[in-house]
Amino acid sequence: xxxxxxxxxxxxxxxxxxxxxxxxxxxxxxxxxxxxxxxxxxxxxxxxxxxxxxxxxxxxxxxxxxxxxxxxxxxxxxxxxxxxxxxxxxxxxxxxxxxxxxxxxxxxxxxxxxxxxxxxxxxxxxxxxxxxxxxxxxxxxxxxxxxxxxxxxxxxxxxxxxxxxxxxxxxxxxxxxxxxxxxxxxxxxxxxxxxxxxxxxxxxxxxxxxxxxxxxxxxxxxxxxxxxxxxxxxxxxxxxxxxxxxxxxxxxxxxxxxxxxxxxxxxxxxxxxxxxxxxxxxxxxxxxxxxxxxxxxxxxxxxxxxxxxxxxxxxxxxxxxxxxxxxxxxxxxxxxxxxxx
Numbered sequence: 001x002x003x004x005x006x007x008x009x010x011x012x013x014x015x016x017x018x019x020x021x022x023x024x025x026x027x028x029x030x031x032x033x034x035x036x037x038x039x040x041x042x043x044x045x046x047x048x049x050x051x052x053x054x055x056x057x058x059x060x061x062x063x064x065x066x067x068x069x070x071x072x073x074x075x076x077x078x079x080x081x082x083x084x085x086x087x088x089x090x091x092x093x094x095x096x097x098x099x100x101x102x103x104x105x106x107x108x109x110x111x112x113x114x115x116x117x118x119x120x121x122x123x124x125x126x127x128x129x130x131x132x133x134x135x136x137x138x139x140x141x142x143x144x145x146x147x148x149x150x151x152x153x154x155x156x157x158x159x160x161x162x163x164x165x166x167x168x169x170x171x172x173x174x175x176x177x178x179x180x181x182x183x184x185x186x187x188x189x190x191x192x193x194x195x196x197x198x199x200x201x202x203x204x205x206x207x208x209x210x211x212x213x214x215x216x217x218x219x220x221x222x223x224x225x226x227x228x229x230x231x232x233x234x235x236x237x238x239x240x241x242x243x244x245x246x247x248x249x250x251x252x253x254x255x256x257x258x259x260x261x262x263x264x265x266x267x268x269x270x271x272x273x274x275x276x277x278x279x280x281x282x283x284x285x286x287x288x289x290x291x292x293x294x295x296x297x298x299x300x301x302x303x304x305x306x307x308x309x310x311x312x313x314x315x316x317x318x319x320x321x322x323x324x325x326x327x328x329x330x331x332x333x334x335x336x337x338x339x340x341x
Contacts, residue, residue, distance in 0.1 A: 002074075004045075006051060007072075008041070014065060051072060051111075107239055108238060118180070130157070131159075134192070138150055139195070139200075143209060161184070164237055167230070196261065197262045207269065220334075223286055230290030231291070253287060260279075278332065282329050285326050288322060289322035
């Protein structure tokens with residue numbers, strides 16, 4: 001059970017309003033302290049999946065209140081242990097309340113999710129350095145046909161954040177986040193590709209390398225892998241668990257074909273590089289399509305109705321475009337496989 005604390009600062013005269021919110025059954029415990037002379041500080045303990053509803057209520061009730069601030073903190077541990085009431089011990093509730101409880105998303109809040117994912121779109125020196133380093137490691141692993149080295153490159157590759165951020169931006173209709181995610185994605189891919197081309201010129205690329213050769217062909221199973229990777233990446237972020245292992249899974253679909261494409265291009269193997277390029281494009285489409293669909297299924301949407309309408313339209317267009325591109329690529333894959341035989 002993941003726990004969170006919401007810390008709320010409001011003027012003292014608004015105490016009665018927040019007292020009404022504290023009657024919510026989802027709240028495990030709450031504390032109120034006096035801050036300075038005119039403000040109170042309320043700390044609310046609850047499960048992670050219940051935070052979005054409460055944060056939306058706080059924003060709706062206090063967004064225009066001067067000096068209002070709500071901060072969300074993760075809870076690592078609490079003593080004594082919190083034991084929730086068993087179903088047979090719970091009080092009988094009305095049918096409407098039961099229906100509402102069933103609709104509670106088993107994920108972290110939209111606000112927390114946005115904060116985590118938006119950090120992955122920052123074009124910092126660390127981001128660029130990690131892209132370059134992971135590219136070098138992956139290139140050496142592919143050339144030397146060393147699976148362990150390729151996996152090591154996936155661990156440090158910062159490719160998960162921008163792709164999941166792009167999917168979230170589409171789901172929320174957030175064009176600012178979308179532009180930052182697209183910029184980080186293009187920059188990361190461009191730097192990795194340039195590094196791969198340079199290494200392809202400098203290193204002796206051997207087409208007999210199993211790790212390299214396997215990335216020059218694309219099949220329908222690769223589409224399934226990329227879709228699973230995209231969905232897993234979105235689920236990892238929205239469930240609030242560590243995304244490091246899922247980042248490796250997404251890197252499986254992105255980093256190796258990207259590096260294979262650049263290495264082969266730099267070494268002059270143009271026909272083989274096209275297969276790696278086709279695999280890379282297919283994976284990018286699948287990861288983003290799966291991410292958008294996963295976020296929609298989890299009920300991630302803006303709070304305000306006009307924003308939700310814009311987000312629904314953006315998501316619909318994105319799904320249609322990604323699906324059409326995927327169908328076209330699948331057709332190319334099937335035709336190319338038939339020509340091989």
